[in-house]
Amino acid sequence: MDKNAVCHQCGRTVDASFIYCPWCGTVSEELVSFALHMDSVFSGSFGGVLPEEDASRIARMENTLGTLEQELTLLMSEAHLT
Structure with a gap:
């Protein structure tokens, strides 16, 4: 992957x-560049709501x-039984 979204x-x-x-089938127009997404995360523009x-x-x-935590706990408990 040269460029990410x-x-x-x-x-x-x-x-x-x-x-x-490829994960959920969303059309590409709804994808944003990874850099733009990260800029918005760290820009401090979060208003609190x-x-x-x-x-x-x-x-x-x-x-x-x-759900994943429950499955992992079950898997680990089964691994300790064998």
Whole structure:
């Protein structure tokens, strides 16, 4: 990947030349350059209130993280039994 982009739908980094996000299928017009995305993260322009789509995305990520944590705990407990 020479140039990267970030998918606003799923948040994953993808090759900027892709027409669709390979992870969620979002059309490339909705992809933004990785550098631009990172600039907005670190620019200090955060007003303290998350837009609804950002709050929803964070909630989905928290849910996924919780599920992964449960699966890892189960996997580790099974590994200790054998």
